[in-house]
Amino acid sequence: MSFTADRLLLFGATGDLAQRMLLPSLCALDADGLLSDDLRIVGTARSQMSTAEYRQFARQALEKFLPADRRGGLATFLNRISYVAVDATTIEGYDELATAVGNYDNGLAIFLSTAPSLFEATIAGLDHAGLTKGNVRIGLEKPLGTSLETSQEINDAVARAFSEDRIFRIDHYLGKETVQNLLALRFANLLFEPIWNAKYIDHVQITVAETVGLEGRVAFYDDAGALRDMVQNHMLQLLALVAMEPPTSFDATSVRDEKVKVLRALREVGDAETVTGQYRAGAVSGAAVPGYDDELGKDSSTETFVAIKAHVDNWRWKGVPFYLRTGKRLPERVTEIVIQFRCIPHSIFAGRGATTKPNRLVIGIQPEENVQLSMMAKVPGLDREGLRLRSVPLDIAMPDAFSGTVRRIAYERLLLDLVEGDQTLFVRRDEVEAQWEWIDAIRALWAEAGITPKPYGAGSWGPSAAIALAERDGVSWHDE
Incomplete structure (x- = not known):
């Protein structure tokens, strides 16, 4: 539906x-003049407070989490906001919410961030108050269920009130600049697409590593675990963007058609192709940290680390393994994609004592956004004792390449797209x-x-079995 x-x-x-x-994100968009002057924001939650109290609450959050140089016109932004307390589990309160929203003939965008168990009740409340009719679209924040069955239940509940073209399921990784830049890298450069296949690529690594532990997400995380919290959404979306065929155009239908083909081509994982772990007490960045059970306050069989060897069974990726790993309490916070190219078929330098290494493309997503391509180059010198070659990096640090460009929060892009459709x-x-x-099959x-x-x-790169998972194929994780 086309409306703002x-x-x-x-x-x-x-x-x-x-x-x-x-x-x-909304305040920053407003400061940059990217929100329409007539956009009004209505906040709702269970907490009882007036609009004035909520505006003060919002001010404190913005002063804490948004840099001062991006808070231009803070008072103007706060004046856009009103607040209504609603208990999502009951039908009461939704009529008052509808009154606060007011006339939305020009369009209403809803951002729904709630527990999966509350989705159906919330949609029923919105429907009761008439907030699902006309120019309305809805954004759904994860988790969208805990399994295929529960996900289908949520999707069915939402679909009863909203058509698919009005449903915006959010994966905030897709709002990150470097993730979007992966599409530009592949499809706007003749250099890469002809060699983006099994003939030239040996393997792919995708790492999402965190140094933090539970960080206030105790109940949610112990029910979810690393596989459902990170692999099911963020990592599989990254894999799909790496492996997808060229879409016919850069539009929602074309891009998502190609991603779903990749996801359906994922081979079922065998028991020797997955490693699961849970952190114990250790040290991260020189500070002692407790084990998972200690943080949780009880014994648990929930995984905080997963490594998987995956395959995409199609012509482009025949025989190319995709190594995925994610975990908490790892040595550093990093999200990256590594494209490891194959060795050259014949080295003309072998007779001169020189060794070559295969090229490697590293796409850094966080904490720093960068693209690094390793290339072989001759070491300067007369070479009387033999030719020397060395792998040298060609770095593109995104903040440096585009100086003056604001580094945006991923949700800025996604909220703006939700409002604009x-x-x-x-x-x-x-x-x-x-x-x-695919995830349910692994859990089974x-x-x-x-x-x-x-x-x-804590502070290590996970169980030793994760290292062995790659080393059996002669592969080393990128941190080694």
Whole structure:
């Protein structure tokens, strides 16, 4: 549906996501003049407070989480906001919410960030109050279920009130500049696309490493674990962007059609192709940290680390392994994609005592956004004792390459697209369900084979079995 909303309704308006990401993103967009003057924002949550109290709450969040140089016109932004307390589990309160939203003939965008168990009740409340009719679209923040079955239940509940073209499923990784730049790298440069296949690429590594532990997400994380928290959404979306065929154009339908083909081509994982772990007490960045069970306050079989050897069974990627790993309490915070190219078929330098290394492309997503391509070069010198070659990096640090460009929060892009109606960077239902189908098969494998998390010390790169997973194929993880 093509319309730019002049009303934005934020559920979970007092939550951590709203304080850290949503309010700062909206304020920054406003400061840059990217929000329409007539856009009004209505926040809602269970907490009882007046609009004036909520504006003060929002001000404190912005002063804490948004740099001062991006807070231009703070008072003007706060004046856009009103607040209504609603208990999503009951129908009461939604009529008052509808009154606060007011006339939305020009369009209403809803951002729904709530527990999966509340999705159906919330949609019913919105429908009761007439907030699903006409020019309305809805953004859904993860988690969208805990399995294929529960995901389908949520999607069915939403679909009863909203058509697919009005549903915007959010994966905030897709709002990151470097993730979007992956598409530009592949499809705007003749250099890469002809060699982006099994003939030239040996393997792909995708790492999402965190140094933090539970960080206030105790109940959610122990129910979810690393596989459902990170692999099911962020990592599979990164894999799909790396492996997808060229779309016919850069629009929502074309891009998402190609991603879902990749997800459906994922081979079922065998028990020797997955490693799961849970951190124990150790040290991260020189500071002692407790083990997972200690933080949780009880014994648990939830995994905080996963490594997987995956395959995409199609012509382009025949025989190319995709190594995925993610975990908490690892030595550094890093998200990156490594494209390891094959060795040259014949070295003309071997007779001169020189060795060559295969090229490697590293796409850094966080904490720094950069692209690095390693190339072989001759070491300067007369070479009387033999020719020397060395792998040298060609670095493109995005902040340096585009000086003067503001480094945006990922949610800025996604919230703006939600308001304006561009679905390209959002996830379609068939994508979500293809992801869950693959993840559910892994969880069933773990249960059937009795696979339980292996311990690893906080501050390490996970269980030694994760290193062996790659080394059996002669591969080393990029940190080694």
